[in-house]
Amino acid sequence: xxxxxxxxxxxxxxxxxxxxxxxxxxxxxxxxxxxxxxxxxxxxxxxxxxxxxxxxxxxxxxxxxxxxxxxxxxxxxxxxxxxxxxxxxxxxxxxxxxxxxxx
Amino acid sequence: xxxxxxxxxxxxxxxxxxxxxxxxxxxxxxxxxxxxxxxxxxxxxxxxxxxxxxxxxxxxxxxxxxxxxxxxxxxxxxxxxxxxxxxxxxxxxxxxxxxxxxxxxxxxxxxxxxxxxxxxxxxxxxxxxxxxxxxxxxxxxxxxxxxxxxxxxxxxxxxxxxxxxxxxxxxxxxxxxxxxxxxxxxxxxxxxxxxxxxxxxxxxxxxxxxxxxxxxxxxxxxxxxxxxxxxxxxxxxxxxxxxxxxxxxxxxxxxxxxxxxxxxxxxxxxxxxxxxxxxxxxxxxxxxxxxxxxxxxxxxxxxxxxxxxxxxxxxxxxxxxxxxxxxxxxxxxxxxxxxxxxxxxxxxxxxxxxxxxxxxxxxxxxxxxxxxxxxxxxxxxxxxxxxxxxxxxxxx
Ligand SMILES: Cc1cc2nc3c(=O)[nH]c(=O)nc-3n(C[C@H](O)[C@H](O)[C@H](O)COP(=O)(O)OP(=O)(O)OC[C@H]3O[C@@H](n4cnc5c(N)ncnc54)[C@H](O)[C@@H]3O)c2cc1C
Ligand code: FES
Numbered sequence: 001x002x003x004x005x006x007x008x009x010x011x012x013x014x015x016x017x018x019x020x021x022x023x024x025x026x027x028x029x030x031x032x033x034x035x036x037x038x039x040x041x042x043x044x045x046x047x048x049x050x051x052x053x054x055x056x057x058x059x060x061x062x063x064x065x066x067x068x069x070x071x072x073x074x075x076x077x078x079x080x081x082x083x084x085x086x087x088x089x090x091x092x093x094x095x096x097x098x099x100x101x102x103x
Numbered sequence: 104x105x106x107x108x109x110x111x112x113x114x115x116x117x118x119x120x121x122x123x124x125x126x127x128x129x130x131x132x133x134x135x136x137x138x139x140x141x142x143x144x145x146x147x148x149x150x151x152x153x154x155x156x157x158x159x160x161x162x163x164x165x166x167x168x169x170x171x172x173x174x175x176x177x178x179x180x181x182x183x184x185x186x187x188x189x190x191x192x193x194x195x196x197x198x199x200x201x202x203x204x205x206x207x208x209x210x211x212x213x214x215x216x217x218x219x220x221x222x223x224x225x226x227x228x229x230x231x232x233x234x235x236x237x238x239x240x241x242x243x244x245x246x247x248x249x250x251x252x253x254x255x256x257x258x259x260x261x262x263x264x265x266x267x268x269x270x271x272x273x274x275x276x277x278x279x280x281x282x283x284x285x286x287x288x289x290x291x292x293x294x295x296x297x298x299x300x301x302x303x304x305x306x307x308x309x310x311x312x313x314x315x316x317x318x319x320x321x322x323x324x325x326x327x328x329x330x331x332x333x334x335x336x337x338x339x340x341x342x343x344x345x346x347x348x349x350x351x352x353x354x355x356x357x358x359x360x361x362x363x364x365x366x367x368x369x370x371x372x373x374x375x376x377x378x379x380x381x382x383x384x385x386x387x388x389x390x391x392x393x394x395x396x397x398x399x400x401x402x403x404x405x406x407x408x409x410x411x412x413x414x415x416x417x418x419x420x421x422x423x424x425x426x427x428x429x430x431x432x433x434x435x436x437x438x439x440x441x442x443x444x445x446x447x448x449x450x451x452x453x454x455x456x457x458x459x460x461x462x463x464x465x466x467x468x469x470x471x472x473x474x475x476x477x478x479x480x481x482x483x484x485x486x487x488x489x490x491x492x493x494x495x496x497x498x499x
Contacts, residue, residue: 015493033493046162049460053460053461053464053465054461054464054465054468055464055465055468055469057469057472057493057496062464062465062468063464064460064461064463064464064465064468065410065460065464066382066383066410067383067408067464067467067468067471080118080383080386080387080390081162081383081386082162083121083162083163083164084162
């Protein structure tokens, strides 16, 4: 399970989300307003729209397309239309860089 | 075990079935007049997705639900609590949900039946089958479906003319500033518009207007709005008035019968009596009906929200727009625009946004949360494209 670098911490402001692509896959990496880091699958489970374009409020990411909502801590689909949860991935801060662990 | 019967397998019926199933119910029968597995309607008017085509199943796990396709309900016997099928078979229920949706209105003028309609996957297929590049299409009605279809046919290489009786596109549901920008976008792509145009007749190969204009047409589509499918309810003497009347928990005038989706005129706690015609509201009502049919408490509190995709522009509206309200505009990228509408106390009441999908989605999601919290945001902040509105979610 390698840890791979997403970006330096200061490139992801508090309360924002960014897209990270690696090896043909895509993730959404979040830094909350309270300075916690999370990572989920990048694409909404409804229609494959990227969640990095969505609105992050507290621990919820809202899909910009049809307003599906997911909990970024657990990946749980909280509101229609998606019924399938997102996968979540381990994140850490290492030497001032955000890293995620992927398989 | 309580026996649930749902008539209609659209967004409302399917979400209700899934919600009952998730709550552990085991006797759920869904009757669908359509012969194919439940599918999404919104893609039908948009350009077909190259990977997934027009027909997209509603992505819900229905295992454990008895889904009867090609099975039309003909009558309800409220005394005996049965639904009679077109075949004569009778299906007993303890709780019945009417999720029969809506039907496209036909043109009333002579030859009106020549115009195609767009509601089902069969309708969409019939339109696409006739959409030869270079062919001339006349779309009657500049509503959301008419405009989406105009873009879809134009992309396929047709000459497209939209004929509308009103002076502008999209009526009251979409603010004029946004509707105008959208029409401009269509015009830039070569779509023609005739506003204030009254239809006289649909003839073989042409459409004739009241002012004598004759528009040659290989394909005529009527997109002049929908009517709720209330026949079953009316025949069973359930209260109906532009929709099956239900309270905020989606109960009809018979406590064993509920209605949800485009067919239902709901007593919404915020707006009073409304019949919504949007995908999100159909799904939310379906899910709510799944709870209230089981006897759980619940009211329709979801705010109305809809979207439309045309060309590279996304349109989203949350709340109910009203041209009379005080409004604040905010730029959203170069062609983009948000219109925030305020209630008399200065609280956010509704918003509409047009522009690139991501910023439009983020803006509208945020407004939805602000409306739900009753937030008051100074107009100067709303107007400032750089101002982050999220801090107002936390204000008391
Ligand atoms: C082309 C098109 C594009 C759209 N695009 C958008 C969009 O971009 N955004 C948006 O917000 N909304 C959009 N909508 C609206 C949205 O799709 C509807 O609001 C939603 O589908 C309503 O769901 P429903 O379950 O209430 O009704 P429906 O989807 O109409 O389903 C009702 C079902 O009940 C069946 N039925 C009726 N009577 C009987 C009977 N007696 N027995 C058995 N079955 C019966 C019908 O055949 C139908 O399958 C669009 C609609 C159309 C037609
Ligand atoms: S694509 Fe995310 S909610 Fe539909």
